[in-house]
Amino acid sequence: MEILESLKDPLIYSVKTNETKESIAKKFGVSIQNINTLGSDDLLCGDKIIIDLKVKQYHIVKPAERLEDISNKYNMSIERLKEINSITQIFVGQRLLISC
Helix, strand or coil: CCEEEECCCCEEEECCCCCCHHHHHHHHCCCHHHEECCCCCCCCCCCEEEECCCCCEEEECCCCCCHHHHHHHCCCCHHHHHHHHCCCCCCCCCEEEEEC
């Protein structure tokens, strides 16, 4: 992963071939709302985007939700979701950190 400029938060990232907002969000463990495409929703190879890594977003677990459902909703891996919340399982009403 190439980071052009790290300002701790946010960072400027250079888009690679075939990358989407969703794939970049998953790569950085953030939601797509944390990605600023600087006015265009169409990403092209070489475009510079801003990724806000500092924004904290939470999700409250609803009945019948699974880790897989939540990780898919926020475009992150189950492993990342478990890691940032220090969990192995979830329960209804639990507040999960989605991005930090």
